[in-house]
Amino acid sequence: MEKTLAKKVLAVDIDGTITLNGFGKIHLQALEKLRNLKNDGHHVIFVTGRSSIEAYFLSIFGGLTLLGVGENGGCITHGEIMTHKMIGDKNECQNAFSYLKKSLDEPIKEKPVFPRLTEVVLDRTFDIKNAQAILDEEGFNVGLFDSGYAYHINSRGVDKGSGLIKALEMLNADLEDTIALGDSETDVPMFRTVKNNIAVNNSIPELKEIAKIVTTKNSGEGLLEGLSMISDQFL
Template sequence: MKSIKFFAIDIDGTLTLNGNGALNLDALAKLRYLVKLGYKVIYVTGRSSLEAYALSVFGGTTHIAIGENGGVITTSPVEHKLLANKENCLMGFNILTKRIKGVNQKPVFPRLTEIVLERTFDIDEGNRIFIENDLDLTLVDSNYAFHINEYKINKGFGLAFLLRKLNIDSDEAVAIGDSETDIPMFKQSRFSVTFESSAQNVRNSATHLVGGTNGEGLINAIDLIIRGKAF
C-alpha cells in the first residue's frame, strides 16, 4: 500500500445495510482504521455532500465529501464547491414532467447542483428527451434514485477535481463502489473494487472483484488492499 494515499468510497450499497441507509458499523470501523494509518478516506456519493460530510465527522473519516454524483465538494459546514448549475437540471425536469407520466422528485436532503427523482419511469426515454431538446443533461441511476445532472458531471469528474486540489495522482487512489454511477470514479483511480453482486458492466469496469453485500463487500475490499493482494 506504499503508493496509495486516497480511498474514494461510495455510500449506498457499499457502506449501508439493505438499502435503508443504516451503516454497517464493522465496515465503518475498517474505514476509520485506514484513517488511523494515515490514508485519506473520502465519501463519493449520489447523496447530498452535506449528508456525506456529516457522516465523515461523526464516523471519524476525512472531513471532505463529494456529493450529488460529483457536482459538489464540501470541505466544511459552510464551504461547498459547486461544479454545476442546478438551474439547468431544473429546466430538464420541467420538460420531463410534460413528456413522461410519473416523473416525481424524491424527498431528499436539499441539493445544490442536481434534481433527484423517484425511479418510476423509463430512464432511457428520459435521456432521449434530453437529446431531442439539445439539453446538456443526463439521467443516471444510482440504484437509490434517478439523478438529473449536467452531462459533464459524474463521480469521476468530482474525484478528479478533488485529487488535483490535494495534489494526489490518480495512481495513488483506490475507488470502491457497487453501481453504474461509480464507474467514472473507477476510471479516475488506478485501483478499483466492486462486488460479485454488482451489475455486469460495473464488474467489468473494476480492477478487482470481491464477495459480500451490505457492507461486507467493503470489508472484504479493504482486507484485500491491506493484505496487499490487490497490488
C-alpha cells in the same frame, strides 16, 4: 530496506457499499476499518449520489477526511468550516425536469431527499432512456443517471469520476494512489477513472466487468473483504 507505500485516497460510495441491506444503516465494522486507515495517514472520502452535506456529516461522525463528493460529482463539501464547491448547475437540471414533466406521458416527480445544490433527484417511475433521448433532442446539457435508489439529473460532464478528480486536486493527491469502492451504475465513471477499484458482490454486472477486484460478500462485508485483499499491495 522495507518499501514505504505512498499514502492512499480511498474513494468510497455510501449506499450499497458501506450500508446494510440498502436501508441506509451503516456497517459499523466497515466504518471502523476506514477510520483506522484514516488514522494511519490515508485520506478516506465518500463519493456518493447522496448530497455532499450528508457525506460530509458522515465523515465527521466517522472520523474521516473532512471532504465529501456528493450529488454524483456535482458538489464537494469540505473543510473544518463547511464549504461547498459546486461543479454542476442546478438551474439547467431544474429546466430539464420542467421540460420532462410537460413531455412525458408517464408520471414524473421529485423524490423527497436531503436538499440538493446542483442536481434534481426523481422517483424511478419512467423510462430513463426515453427521457434522455427527449432531452438530447431538445439540446439540454444534462445527463440522466440511475443510482438504483433514484434517477438523477446532472449537468453534462458531471459524474463521480470528474467529481473525484476535483477532490484529488483539492487534496493534492495522485490518481495512481487512489482506490475506489462502489456498487452501482453511478460508480462506473469513477471506476473508469480509478484503475485500482473494488466492486462489492452486490454490484451491477457492468461495474463487476470493469472492476479490478470483485468481492464474494456484499456491502460492508464486501468492503472489508476487498480492503483485506489489497492491503499487502496498496495499504
